[in-house]
Amino acid sequence: MNNLIDFPLVSSEYSVKQLKAEEAEVFQGLYDRCTDFALLTDGVAFSTTAAREEFEIVPEGKTTQDVYIFGLFDAHDILSGAITLRVAFGSPL
Numbered sequence: 001m002n003n004l005i006d007f008p009l010v011s012s013e014y015s016v017k018q019l020k021a022e023e024a025e026v027f028q029g030l031y032d033r034c035t036d037f038a039l040l041t042d043g044v045a046f047s048t049t050a051a052r053e054e055f056e057i058v059p060e061g062k063t064t065q066d067v068y069i070f071g072l073f074d075a076h077d078i079l080s081g082a083i084t085l086r087v088a089f090g091s092p093l
Contacts, residue, residue, distance in 0.1 A: 012075075019069040019082070027051035027069065030079045059088040 019027055028051035031038075038046045047053070055067055072081040 014075070014080070015073050016070050017073060019071045021052075021055040021064065024051040024055060026079055027054065027071065027082060030071075030082060054084050057086070059086055062087060 028048070031046040031050045035045045038044065054069060055064060058064055058067055066087040068085040068087075070083045070085070071079045072083075074080050
């Protein structure tokens with residue numbers, strides 16, 4: 001992922017930044033803060049490796065270079081949400 005993509009939002013209180021695999025610990029913090037959601041939806045808490053796994057799960061015939069994870073950060077630079085995109089067809093971004 002050589003071309004990192006970060007962009008501001010209309011709201012000055014939030015920004016979106018592309019997360020790299022090396023930042024899995026920051027991403028895991030979001031999972032850890034969302035235990036109630038996991039329990040309500042799946043009946044079990046997220047694993048302690050959930051964030052790392054998001055970077056490693058790839059469509060058949062693709063590589064980790066085809067996984068893009070964008071984090072929503074608040075004004076205090078705390079990760080508040082994330083979107084994972086996996087390129088399944090064609091070329092990566």
